Amino acid sequence: MPAEPDVTRELAEILSRYSGASSDLIPILQEAQGKFGYLPEEVMQRVAKFLRLTDNMVYGVSTFYAQFSFVPTGRNKITVCRGTACHVRGGARILREIERRLGIKPGESTEDMEYSLETVACIGACALAPTMRVGNETYGQMTTKKVAEVFGAKEKAS
């Protein structure tokens, strides 16, 4: 489990670019999510104070949106698409193969925090169904065999 990030300094950098309008809540949370990989409680409290909102309101907004995570996520985020085209072309099998290989379910991260797994309703690369993303890379026309190739290669590289 990685140490709690140095919230104060990093968050201050983010907040310095905002005026304090409450409509900036989501972009601020998005930047924090990008920087820390999740939203630590302390971050949400500080953001609330900065925007003059209650903790409750910040919590209410952040839990509404699927983009935000409240537990640390792995270094490589795996996003498996469960969109219609991907579903019809066997996306569920790909998800199951990844679950089997890494031993985690959507919403969880591997012990070594190398990978976390989530699903998304649609990546938007439907002509390449079934698709998945690992970090910033999109993989199309996935097969269970390709799952082995992708994660085997990553294991070799690390």
Add this chain to the structure above:
Amino acid sequence: MPKKKPASQADNKRTILVCHGTGCVSGKAFEIREALEKEVAGLGLDGVGVDFTGCHGFCQQGPIAVVEPEGIFYTHVTVEDVPEIAQSHLRDGKPVARLFYHDPVSGEAIPKYKDIPFYNKQQRIILRNCGRINPERIEDYIKAGGYESLRKVLGEMTPEQVIDEVKRSGLRGRGGAGFSTGQKWEFCFRAPGDQKYMICNADEGDPGAFMDRSTMEGDPHTVIEGMTIAAYAIGASEGYIYIRAEYPLAVKRVILALKQAEGKGFLGENILGSGFNFRIHVKEGAGAFVCGEETALMASIEGKRGMPRPRPPFPAQAGLWGKPSNINNVKSLATVPVIIANGAEWYSQIGTEKSKGTAVFALTGKIANSGLVEVPMGYPLQEIIYGIGGGIPGGKKFKAVQTGGPSGGCLPASLINQPVDYETLAQAGSIMGSGGMVVMDEDTCMVDVARYFLSFTQDESCGKCVPCRLGTKQMLDILNDITHGRGKLEDIDLLLKLSEQIKAGSLCGLGQTAPNPVITTIRYFRDEYEEHIKKHHCRAAVCEGLVSAPCSHTCPANIDVPRYIRFIGEGKPAEAVAVIREKIPFPSVCGLVCFHPCESKCRRGQLEEAIAIRMLKGYAARHDTGLWKENLKKAPPATGKRVAIVGAGPAGLTAGYYLARLGHSVIVFEALPEPGGMMRVGIPDYRLPKDILRAEIKEIEDAGVEIRTNTRVDSLDELFKEGYNAVFLATGAHQGMKIGVKGESGSGVMDCAEFLREVSLGRKVEVGDKVAVIGGGNAAIDAARTALRLGAKEVTIVYRRTQAEMPANPEEVEEAIAEGASIDYLVAPSRIKGRNGMVDLETIRMELGEMDSSGRRRPEPIEGSQFTTGYNTIIAAIGQRPEVPERFNISLGRGNIIEVDPDTLATSREGVYAGGDAASGPASVIEAIAAGRQAAISIDKYLGGKGEIDETLALPEGELAPLEEAEEQWRPKMPTVPVEKRLSNFGQVELGYDDKAAIEEAKRCLRCDLEERE
């Protein structure tokens, strides 16, 4: 190294444009472009440019690269291809043929963009620049006429004139609701307020839709220009583009485009000196589908939970921060510059009366050409799927097309003859939505599709409205029950009732439309729901709650396929036969002639090819030692009941076998001199040798079944009078159907069933040298191959549709061709006339027209294309009908089949059951066997028994050898008698696998039945 500013296409002799849409980028498009730049520089090629474009919308063919000015379209480009492209094409002018696009149906190579049907049948207005310009270079957009419309609007038109133009064009919102765009602008224009907002909805959340993504990645400026024109029309000085965060490349391109537009004075203060100010901000969605709904979207921009609110007030009066706001979809805005440039009249001439312009569809799923298709409204749906989409790959049958995303519905084959516009889709129970179009085939389960969509909308429901929040959950629970075998028949009506309540009680479009997939699938595919509930059967073999292994699930007799294949793999074929005989009494017959529906669902088929399940069955049967008999239970004491079975075909004999094993006295009456039905007189010896069939029939007789041949049954009353307690009618379908043309009753024309019967019974049949067989089913192929063996020199099969639609087994068709038969496709008979001992067959050429309800395109004759060929014999193999004596006094259905209860096989007469071809119309051996099993169950129950016909014949499996990792491996070739040796006799052609081949093939099985399940 500093990046050199790429010269424009006009300056270059050749430019290669690498697609940099998300799809192609995932295929390493960035690396391809870099490699090309390096290679071109390294080769010192002057006047050759390397550039990139946005998404072509044909991602399945990616990575894509286009070479201008020739317009050569390269597909599936890899980094390794770069040196060859650079040297052969860019330097030497010779395009690289192996990278051309290949039509997925014909296989034809099509080098140029403009010749590819997927593109040239489209009318790309919204997507006009996608794939043609560099989206990160505003100069490209300007050169393509960009920002001219903005100039015109700001320089020459008042807001009222702009609104009028858009209204008159007939443009309707492309986000899905289809409201008049011009009208919406007018509402906002008229609303009083000091601050107004213009919002672009780029939250494309519909799974299966990616046209907004492509537009923003490929031509962001058209959206910006359209948005600015809209802002001017309504009087907004601030704008927001709300893009979902899942589109990082689109976000990047839009932000860059905004900066460039500001730089050129198209945005910001005093745009183009007009005094009009407009600034656009980008807001990213945070992963909530409901934020595609306009009031939820605005709440999200305001930094709140994205929950919809009631309207009125409408956004036009009170929207973002309570100010008048106008929200439009990406595609609507992308159309605006074109309408201003070409005029409302021009635009309103495209499309239909109520739906003007073009629509962009994301055609995905089970389709050969998957991608973005832009066509005029009113374009026939069938043409989109077949003409542009290239139809269903893998020889699979079209089943349904889902339109409109999770808010839409599934349309069956019978409805795809329609033009696509807002109204026709709504009438069918679906919606246009954002344009998602997911094609589904026979391997898609419609109940699973409904469940899938509900799980999506349930997850995305914001929770505000109880009917949506709880209603969708209840519907999902019911659908989960149905797909896991816990459903009840009442559930179907309950789903419909819940649907009504959820629609009526939900505040926003999500809840109001969430039930649509359920409503349409029940409307058009109710029988699938009923099968799941009543029979725990999923015909697509998808629902994991019901399907252990797709092969055994799909087998009409539910033979435990993986188990017998494992025994074969362990070198125990006798055990394998025991497993097979647990379900059917005809392992050899099926091992030779079954049409193997199991193989069509075999999961290995998704890798290389399906396991040779039928051939392995045949192998096991050939190595039977009789082991199965050791585990046979002793037959119980005689029940004293007597059952009469009419017809000694697969249905009759199977029913007889199981009834005798239950202790009943069984007599089978057979009109012909030999038992076996179609197995004996329909299927020729070279496929199913007589002695093999005889041996299996003997086992049935040994079980206590008496067969009386040469005995025709005319009256059921007589049977009951003679003391039989129940009757099973399994008389098959042996009466050949008429072709329906003049002259067919003359000499020289034979009925196929009669022809095959005469030959099998050993009677002499002369066919002459030239034979025509009319039809495309297995019977036609059997007739053709038989005619060749009777000495015919020229055998032609005449079929009215195409090869892809022929019902005959492809393996059989292949063998017929190898043996010398030829097949004329798209040809139908029109007249027959005798002439000097020969018979003239006049035929007419056909072309495929509209789709009929069976999911096949109806052949239409081509006027004046008749041609005549002379033959010695014409064999009519159109189909067969059952012959049922009137004295039976039972209800008959269409095609003269005996009407039966689909579950019990009971006829309209008490104590009388029917099954096999007589009740279904011509089908197959295995389906007849399955009917025989069901008849035995029903009759036993009728006679006071429990209807338990199954028994375990094989020993339990021991410890299994671990499954080897699936290396790419294909089936061993089936040894057959060489063609030269075949035609002089009727000897068996398929020789069967040897031990080595069989064990090797068995080991390819993925053991789906052992998969872990929740």
